[in-house]
Amino acid sequence: MTDAIPPAGHLSGHVLDLDALAHLIEGKSVYGRELVRQSSTYGVTLLVPALAVQVLALSPIAPRLERFLRLSVVLPGALSPGDAIASGPYAQTIRARHPDAQLPEVLVAAHAVVHATQRGWRIITATPHLYEGIDVRLEVLP
Numbered sequence: 001m002t003d004a005i006p007p008a009g010h011l012s013g014h015v016l017d018l019d020a021l022a023h024l025i026e027g028k029s030v031y032g033r034e035l036v037r038q039s040s041t042y043g044v045t046l047l048v049p050a051l052a053v054q055v056l057a058l059s060p061i062a063p064r065l066e067r068f069l070r071l072s073v074v075l076p077g078a079l080s081p082g083d084a085i086a087s088g089p090y091a092q093t094i095r096a097r098h099p100d101a102q103l104p105e106v107l108v109a110a111h112a113v114v115h116a117t118q119r120g121w122r123i124i125t126a127t128p129h130l131y132e133g134i135d136v137r138l139e140v141l142p
Contacts (some may be wrong), residue, residue: 013045015077015116018052018108019126020141025056025064029142035124039073046071047121049111050079055104077115087114094130101130 014035016024024032024046039046048069053076056065068074091110094101109130116123122137131138 012043013047013073013075013119013121014039014139015047015049015112015119015121015123016052017049017112017123017125017127017130018055018105020124021048021052021056021065021068022059022061023126023141024124025061025068031142035141036071040071044073045075046073046124047075047077047115047119049077049108049115051104051108051111055108077111079111083111083114087111090114090134093133097132098130105130 020032023029024036027033036046038044053065053069056062059065069076087107087110090113091106094106094109098106105127109125109127112123112125113131113134113136115121116136122139123131124139124141125131126141128138128140
């Protein structure tokens with residue numbers, strides 16, 4: 001299946017969840033590095049939910065996070081009050097299916113779903129199981 005070309009004046013992109021963001025920043029795979037390179041080459045936006053930034057800002061990879069966020073194709077995705085409310089049911093679904101999942105990854109995944117559904121973009125993830133039962137398109141990192 002190929003994605004439809006967005007109408008003129010609209011951005012094309014992907015939403016990164018917490019594990020995907022860490023994966024790309026740490027350069028864990030050739031696939032991830034190529035994803036960033038091709039996004040830069042073709043101007044494909046990589047939207048990073050604000051909650052993911054907040055969580056990783058507390059981690060040892062924070063300096064690399066800051067550099068990643070300065071890439072021209074990286075767009076921080078704000079958490080508006082409406083987005084916070086809209087993400088609640090997704091967080092409940094994720095939590096119900098995966099009660100052992102850490103709260104930060106649940107909340108970031110729910111925030112990623114909101115951004116992805118609003119834009120019609122797919123979520124880049126290394127943890128696809130979190131999205132079981134949620135109607136969202138995924139691209140899974142190795």
